[in-house]
Amino acid sequence: MFVENVGQFDSKARFQVRGANGTIFLAPNEMWITLVEPVPLSDKTKRFDSDELKKPSKGVNVRLSFVGANPNPKVEGFDPVDSKTSYFIGNDPAKWKGNVPTYSGVRYVDLYSGVDLEITSEKGKWVWRFVANDSSRLADVKLKVDGQDRMRIENEHLNLTTSIGDLLLPMINA
Numbered sequence: 001m002f003v004e005n006v007g008q009f010d011s012k013a014r015f016q017v018r019g020a021n022g023t024i025f026l027a028p029n030e031m032w033i034t035l036v037e038p039v040p041l042s043d044k045t046k047r048f049d050s051d052e053l054k055k056p057s058k059g060v061n062v063r064l065s066f067v068g069a070n071p072n073p074k075v076e077g078f079d080p081v082d083s084k085t086s087y088f089i090g091n092d093p094a095k096w097k098g099n100v101p102t103y104s105g106v107r108y109v110d111l112y113s114g115v116d117l118e119i120t121s122e123k124g125k126w127v128w129r130f131v132a133n134d135s136s137r138l139a140d141v142k143l144k145v146d147g148q149d150r151m152r153i154e155n156e157h158l159n160l161t162t163s164i165g166d167l168l169l170p171m172i173n174a
Helices: 135-140
Strands: 002-004 015-019 022-027 030-036 059-066 074-080 085-087 097-100 102-112 115-122 125-132 143-146 150-154 157-162 165-173
Touching (some): 030 165, 059 157, 115 135, 125 135, 143 157
Parallel strands (some): 125 165
Antiparallel strands (some): 002 015, 002 102, 059 143, 085 097, 102 115, 150 157, 157 165
């Protein structure tokens, strides 16, 4: 579920999506990915009050930015999900956010001239597609990555090696 930002997140982010081991914030011309090292759960540590679960996890932040892109593309949710989410943060009810819209995907409209970016989930994996009417426009797409130790492309995936493991980003052109 992609959660729309209606004031519960940093104002630069338009949407947030959470996964098993991290969170992604989608801003107009970049994405912030926070990955957290998974906590191994043995039979002895499955209880919520377990000391093993209270240990701090290691994490890493990765930033993907779109070089030379439209600095303010339209960032919109698509395929609304029936469920809503609510945020009750702090003691001030004026800051609480209820019935926040959620979507199956997010689209960056005209991220580059004639190129949209669609981000969805397929089979529990994050998938992004650059969509262009003229495939020659895809040559304009330039991605800058910060926070990884190593980067390579393999089997249509951008593989980012970080201090807590690999992050595979499927790269699909449509």
